[in-house]
Amino acid sequence: MVLNWLRDNCASFEPSRALAIRALRHLKKDDNIKLFSDDIMEMRTVEGYWYEALIYELLLETASNTSAIKKIVKKGADAPRRPVRIALGQNGMYYAEKGDIRVRGNGQDLAEVDLLLLDSNNKVSFTEIVTSPADLKDLEAEIHYKKKLFGYLFKQDTVEFSLFSAVDISNTQVVRRLCREEENAYVGTFSCEELKASIKTLRLASLSKTAVSNPKLISALSLRTRPFDYRQFHDQTLVRLLRSAERGATQSEVLADPGVSPLVKKVIFGALHPAAQKTLIHEYGLRVKSSVLDYSDLMRDYSKAVLAVDLPDLSPVIYLKPKKKRMYYKMVPERSGGFKFERITPGRVGFYLWLESAKPSVETDTMNLILDLCKVR
Numbered sequence: 001m002v003l004n005w006l007r008d009n010c011a012s013f014e015p016s017r018a019l020a021i022r023a024l025r026h027l028k029k030d031d032n033i034k035l036f037s038d039d040i041m042e043m044r045t046v047e048g049y050w051y052e053a054l055i056y057e058l059l060l061e062t063a064s065n066t067s068a069i070k071k072i073v074k075k076g077a078d079a080p081r082r083p084v085r086i087a088l089g090q091n092g093m094y095y096a097e098k099g100d101i102r103v104r105g106n107g108q109d110l111a112e113v114d115l116l117l118l119d120s121n122n123k124v125s126f127t128e129i130v131t132s133p134a135d136l137k138d139l140e141a142e143i144h145y146k147k148k149l150f151g152y153l154f155k156q157d158t159v160e161f162s163l164f165s166a167v168d169i170s171n172t173q174v175v176r177r178l179c180r181e182e183e184n185a186y187v188g189t190f191s192c193e194e195l196k197a198s199i200k201t202l203r204l205a206s207l208s209k210t211a212v213s214n215p216k217l218i219s220a221l222s223l224r225t226r227p228f229d230y231r232q233f234h235d236q237t238l239v240r241l242l243r244s245a246e247r248g249a250t251q252s253e254v255l256a257d258p259g260v261s262p263l264v265k266k267v268i269f270g271a272l273h274p275a276a277q278k279t280l281i282h283e284y285g286l287r288v289k290s291s292v293l294d295y296s297d298l299m300r301d302y303s304k305a306v307l308a309v310d311l312p313d314l315s316p317v318i319y320l321k322p323k324k325k326r327m328y329y330k331m332v333p334e335r336s337g338g339f340k341f342e343r344i345t346p347g348r349v350g351f352y353l354w355l356e357s358a359k360p361s362v363e364t365d366t367m368n369l370i371l372d373l374c375k376v377r
Helices: 002-010 017-026 040-063 139-153 173-179 192-199 230-246 251-256 274-284 295-301 350-357 364-373
Strands: 069-073 091-095 101-105 108-113 115-119 124-130 160-165 184-188 266-272 286-288 302-310 315-322 327-333 339-346 360-362
Touching: 002 040, 002 160, 002 184, 017 040, 017 192, 040 069, 040 115, 040 124, 040 192, 101 139, 101 230, 108 124, 108 139, 108 350, 124 139, 139 160, 139 173, 160 173, 173 184, 230 251, 230 266, 230 364, 266 274, 266 364, 274 286, 274 295, 274 364, 286 315, 286 327, 295 302, 302 364, 315 339, 327 350, 339 350
Parallel strands: 124 160, 160 184, 266 360, 286 339
Antiparallel strands: 069 115, 091 101, 101 108, 115 124, 266 302, 302 315, 315 327, 327 339
């Protein structure tokens, strides 16, 4: 069993200068030096990437002595140099720019995993790697979603999961709950400070980024997954949500509906017609940072407003497209009513393409039905 092997062989590894140096090959140019930057935010960001690469290198080194791990999916410097450009219609395994492993659904990133492993029975398991207790906020929900996603893609009834951490989070509620499930494992290691100590005096600016050749490595692009059409799952779920809203179903009834796919994370209903936008402003409200928008603001400064709903929490989202900008503003419900700005959805992500493809299709009545279903007023 992969999880037992990871527990027995990875938790007690000693900080190794050679391993720490090998992990550096996965960082971007000049990021090596940032490992010891005085800018704490900059240092922590690079440190997270480096620790992730360190665990990858650790498994490459130790897996050569076991049959428990048959293959390790390439990442970082070992991934293809030119990732496939994001486009609508892409479904399955892909690589992002830094060699990160992604699962795409119609071009949208559904999941990113830090490591993917294959055991001696060709069963896939995945690993998440954290360096801060703050990383736990959404971890549990993400793990359960990824288990469903990989279970579907690889036709597995159960999917094993391991969590590596450079900080002791073994007694947190999240980790305790995860470890109650026998197909999950927690592996605590030395801290990043201890692991970095061996390379503190090393000249880090000119280290090789060369990919390695290892018989245990396999490309994510070569993994055999079940063919799936995420757009079809999405559209079926959209129809079920509309029918539920029309008949006044409760939220619990909606989530219990077998026609609502557990793989669909967000439903995009479409762009709002002008009348629906006016109702959104007058009856609900939109606030971008400190500015409360009126209808003339919306018409003058924004070219599109798209209605979506996050699953499984049935939380509505409005995406506003500023004119002449390649981005959307994600607007989420306020406790006091209406919607407030949360963050920017940039033009470089696959979900942006979904929003761009959304046509004006949502009338006022439909918008009100959906927002009533989500209990927004």
